[in-house]
Amino acid sequence: MSSPAYARPVQPSRVPAVERRPVNVVGLGIEGWRPFAIAATAALVVSILFAAWTAFHWVSDQATIDIDDIGEAVAAFIAAASCALAASRNSGRTRLAWALFGASALSWGIGEVVWSVYQVGLGVAVPFPSAADAGFLLAVPLAVLGVFAFTSAPTRLATRSETVLAGAIVALSLLFVAWAFGLGKVYESSPATPAAQFIGLAYPIGDIITATVLVVALRRARRAEIGRMALLLGGLAFNALADSAFAYLTANGTYGALGSVLDTGWVAGYLLIALAPLWPAGTDRELKGEGPLELWQLALPWVAVFAAAVTAVRLAVLDQSLDRFATVLAGGIGILMVASHVLSHRDSLSLLQKSHRAEAQLGRRNRLLDEIISHAPLGIVRVGTDMKIVDVNPRMAALLRTEPDKMIGAPVAKYLHPEEFARVFEIFQPLWKGTLETVESDSRALRGDSTEVWLHWSATGVRSASGRIEYFLAMYEDTDAEHAANEAATAHLAGLERLNKLKSEFVSLVSHEFRTALVGISGFSEMIRDGDVSLEESKGYAADINKDAERLNRMITDMLDMDRIEAGRLTLHPQSVDLNSLLEDAVDRARASSSRHDIVCNFERQQPIVQCDPDRIAQVIANLLSNAVKYSPDGGEIAVTSVRRDNHVDVSIRDHGVGIAADFIQRLFGRYERYEKNSNKIVGTGLGLAITRQIVEMHGGKVWVDSEPGAGSDFHFTLPVGSPKD
Numbered sequence: 001m002s003s004p005a006y007a008r009p010v011q012p013s014r015v016p017a018v019e020r021r022p023v024n025v026v027g028l029g030i031e032g033w034r035p036f037a038i039a040a041t042a043a044l045v046v047s048i049l050f051a052a053w054t055a056f057h058w059v060s061d062q063a064t065i066d067i068d069d070i071g072e073a074v075a076a077f078i079a080a081a082s083c084a085l086a087a088s089r090n091s092g093r094t095r096l097a098w099a100l101f102g103a104s105a106l107s108w109g110i111g112e113v114v115w116s117v118y119q120v121g122l123g124v125a126v127p128f129p130s131a132a133d134a135g136f137l138l139a140v141p142l143a144v145l146g147v148f149a150f151t152s153a154p155t156r157l158a159t160r161s162e163t164v165l166a167g168a169i170v171a172l173s174l175l176f177v178a179w180a181f182g183l184g185k186v187y188e189s190s191p192a193t194p195a196a197q198f199i200g201l202a203y204p205i206g207d208i209i210t211a212t213v214l215v216v217a218l219r220r221a222r223r224a225e226i227g228r229m230a231l232l233l234g235g236l237a238f239n240a241l242a243d244s245a246f247a248y249l250t251a252n253g254t255y256g257a258l259g260s261v262l263d264t265g266w267v268a269g270y271l272l273i274a275l276a277p278l279w280p281a282g283t284d285r286e287l288k289g290e291g292p293l294e295l296w297q298l299a300l301p302w303v304a305v306f307a308a309a310v311t312a313v314r315l316a317v318l319d320q321s322l323d324r325f326a327t328v329l330a331g332g333i334g335i336l337m338v339a340s341h342v343l344s345h346r347d348s349l350s351l352l353q354k355s356h357r358a359e360a361q362l363g364r365r366n367r368l369l370d371e372i373i374s375h376a377p378l379g380i381v382r383v384g385t386d387m388k389i390v391d392v393n394p395r396m397a398a399l400l401r402t403e404p405d406k407m408i409g410a411p412v413a414k415y416l417h418p419e420e421f422a423r424v425f426e427i428f429q430p431l432w433k434g435t436l437e438t439v440e441s442d443s444r445a446l447r448g449d450s451t452e453v454w455l456h457w458s459a460t461g462v463r464s465a466s467g468r469i470e471y472f473l474a475m476y477e478d479t480d481a482e483h484a485a486n487e488a489a490t491a492h493l494a495g496l497e498r499l500n501k502l503k504s505e506f507v508s509l510v511s512h513e514f515r516t517a518l519v520g521i522s523g524f525s526e527m528i529r530d531g532d533v534s535l536e537e538s539k540g541y542a543a544d545i546n547k548d549a550e551r552l553n554r555m556i557t558d559m560l561d562m563d564r565i566e567a568g569r570l571t572l573h574p575q576s577v578d579l580n581s582l583l584e585d586a587v588d589r590a591r592a593s594s595s596r597h598d599i600v601c602n603f604e605r606q607q608p609i610v611q612c613d614p615d616r617i618a619q620v621i622a623n624l625l626s627n628a629v630k631y632s633p634d635g636g637e638i639a640v641t642s643v644r645r646d647n648h649v650d651v652s653i654r655d656h657g658v659g660i661a662a663d664f665i666q667r668l669f670g671r672y673e674r675y676e677k678n679s680n681k682i683v684g685t686g687l688g689l690a691i692t693r694q695i696v697e698m699h700g701g702k703v704w705v706d707s708e709p710g711a712g713s714d715f716h717f718t719l720p721v722g723s724p725k726d
């Protein structure tokens with residue numbers, strides 16, 4: 001059994017997310033693609049028209065200058081307005097980021113207005129450098145800060161150093177490319193003043209910084225942000241492109257008053273920035289489920305290095321050598337790359353060590369969990385949603401007297417009593433619906449060897465991160481003994497209740513009997529006292545009084561005996577007795593009491609001498625004989641037999657009376673037991689046979705009856721020949 005199977009379900013909220021960052025690139029919160037698509041189409045059309053106008057100088061040269069300058073300013077102001085709106089709709093760092101982007105566009109737009117005042121308003125060539133350059137150049141750091149505001153710094157030190165190194169590598173590579181393409185030479189041969197040269201150089205440097213920031217930012221962008229981020233970064237890229245073209249053209253004096261078709265870069269750039277806040281908000285929701293970074297994002301810095309390498313090869317092919325600065329740059333790139341490599345190697349090594357440690361810890365935990373589960377005193381089962389057994393621990397298999405391998409894959413129903421399955425299925429319903437976490441019950445289970453066992457069980461639904469039930473975890477304990485004890489206690493209680501009922505019936509019955517006897521005694525004695533009765537009649541009344549008194553005496557004796565039996569105080573006074581003579585005496589008395597019955601004797605010839613209490617055994621015989629007489633109301637033969645068998649004597653008293661119903665035979669010898677259907681007709685207390693059994697068993701013998709309702713009863717008791725039990 002594998003322990004992960006039993007791992008506690010991980011709550012979705014506890015799933016560690018990939019490094020979370022506090023700032024999201026959230027826009028205007030517009031739902032749906034329609035507004036964005038319309039705006040994007042408009043931006044595309046405007047950019048194409050602008051490019052065409054500046055390329056083909058439509059209408060007139062002045063119109064081209066107007067469209068070029070004013071168009072660029074308008075595009076920048078649209079971007080500024082769009083970003084300002086986004087800033088007003090957001091808060092915190094996102095607001096700051098949009099505000100910085102807006103300020104950058106505004107700064108650039110103002111620069112362009114100054115430029116237009118010279119060219120369009122005053123109709124003169126713009127001096128270089130001019131106040132316009134301040135606006136243009138200020139736009140660069142503002143945009144860069146905007147990008148930084150969107151992408152917060154990485155939290156891990158290793159990632160932070162790696163980001164700085166990647167940025168440096170990109171910057172140096174781009175500078176190398178720019179230098180190789182003649183940046184240095186252009187400025188060396190430029191006719192401008194050193195101050196103008198410095199400002200001119202600020203443009204390509206600003207572009208390199210912008211490109212570096214772009215690469216770094218794109219590297220850290222999450223999938224859901226990429227749409228909006230790409231628009232912003234694409235806008236900056238277009239601007240940087242136009243800036244570079246402007247710088248080169250200005251430096252070598254080819255940037256004319258009519259501008260260039262490359263100016264479209266600014267228009268398209270700012271329109272892209274203006275579009276960014278319009279990106280639909282629906283995708284913001286995806287931010288929650290971010291994944292790891294894409295490979296292309298990680299590889300971005302190497303594109304710049306690749307460009308530098310290609311440039312170096314190109315120089316070699318063209319037979320041009322590197323100057324001192326370019327060589328320093330190349331060396332710097334190499335050093336940074338080595339540093340970056342070492343850093344990432346160290347990082348991966350430490351990550352590897354961490355993962356090894358985590359793996360070892362997990363392994364230890366798994367082993368511990370395995371041990372706990374396999375030694376658990378509870379049966380543990382994993383049940384699939386198809387109600388088939390997926391896994392069991394050894395204890396469970398032992399509970400069901402089978403092997404774990406035999407249980408795995410089998411349906412749960414196989415181990416349930418057929419009557420139980422529907423009920424268990426019903427109990428499971430709240431687990432399926434998710435209204436209850438745990439359900440429990442007791443079920444009769446079928447063991448592998450076809451025997452049954454009562455099990456107490458509880459089951460829990462284990463859910464996946466998505467909230468779907470994956471399997472049920474059930475625990476079982478053997479409650480067979482508990483069940484048996486409960487059943488015995490219930491039966492015992494029922495027995496006590498019944499005894500209680502019988503006792504109450506007995507009390508009312510005895511009261512009735514007493515009263516009847518007393519009424520008889522007082523009635524007959526009154527008649528003798530007050531009546532004019534002859535001697536003969538007096539004798540008859542006296543005989544009746546005597547019968548009633550004897551009945552009372554018998555009942556009191558029986559009750560006292562019963563009391564002694566219940567208290568365990570009945571004692572025997574054993575002596576050697578000839579059983580036949582005891583039987584003969586009892587038969588004589590019975591014959592005297594009833595003339596309607598023919599009592600026949602068939603005794604063992606050899607005198608059976610038994611060790612017994614003669615009074616008590618006489619009581620037993622008298623009781624059985626009086627019952628035989630009592631329950632044969634129509635008279636008939638009563639046979640009294642004694643036979644010696646092995647080491648005991650078997651005495652039988654057989655009548656042809658009412659007989660005993662089969663269902664009553666079990667209870668016959670119990671205390672206070674009377675057969676209801678006879679009760680009304682024949683008087684009695686239900687004590688006689690209970691006392692009989694107690695006396696016989698105390699002598700080491702047995703008592704039983706064979707009977708057929710309507711055909712009579714044959715009561716037997718045995719007594720051992722020799723020394724008694726007590």
Ligand code: ADP
Binds near residue numbers: 631
């Ligand atoms: P009781 O005083 O009621 O006779 P016993 O304990 O002697 O009490 O007998 C218990 C019950 O057994 C009787 O109520 C009667 O229903 C049944 N019984 C006993 N002996 C006989 C018999 N010989 N034939 C039929 N029923 C008998």
